[in-house]
Amino acid sequence: MRLILADTGAVSRALTNVPKFSEAFDYIGESNVLISAATKVELFQWINGYKSQLGEKDYRSLLLKVNSLNTVQIDRKVSATAVELSRRYFSGVGDLLIAATAIENDIELFTYNKKHFKTIKGVRLYNPPSFQK
Numbered sequence: 001m002r003l004i005l006a007d008t009g010a011v012s013r014a015l016t017n018v019p020k021f022s023e024a025f026d027y028i029g030e031s032n033v034l035i036s037a038a039t040k041v042e043l044f045q046w047i048n049g050y051k052s053q054l055g056e057k058d059y060r061s062l063l064l065k066v067n068s069l070n071t072v073q074i075d076r077k078v079s080a081t082a083v084e085l086s087r088r089y090f091s092g093v094g095d096l097l098i099a100a101t102a103i104e105n106d107i108e109l110f111t112y113n114k115k116h117f118k119t120i121k122g123v124r125l126y127n128p129p130s131f132q133k
Contacts, residue, residue: 006025085099103120
């Protein structure tokens with residue numbers, strides 16, 4: 001199986017066992033799922049935002065799961081590409097960094113928000129079998 005970059009929406013839904021997303025991650029294989037450092041930051045913010053609603057056990061479990069994901073760091077090439085994308089597309093900083101990570105590493109992107117990425121030249125979207133039903 002090839003490597004797939006997953007964005008925050010896809011990962012958060014897989015972590016909370018939304019069926020289509022859990023099935024997609026099972027199909028890809030956890031060792032083949034990559035996240036951008038930007039996604040990791042967004043996931044930690046998401047988890048901390050729900051800390052008071054989660055029990056301590058669930059909170060720690062989510063932190064461990066996010067920490068276990070293979071993370072692609074934001075290097076100079078990714079940064080430069082994100083800056084260039086920001087000149088051409090209106091999007092959030094996180095999405096631009098995620099798109100740039102996918103482009104610079106030549107990896108397909110699995111996302112919950114296809115509309116955020118489908119117009120960005122160079123981003124190839126991944127459509128798992130669980131989404132083709």
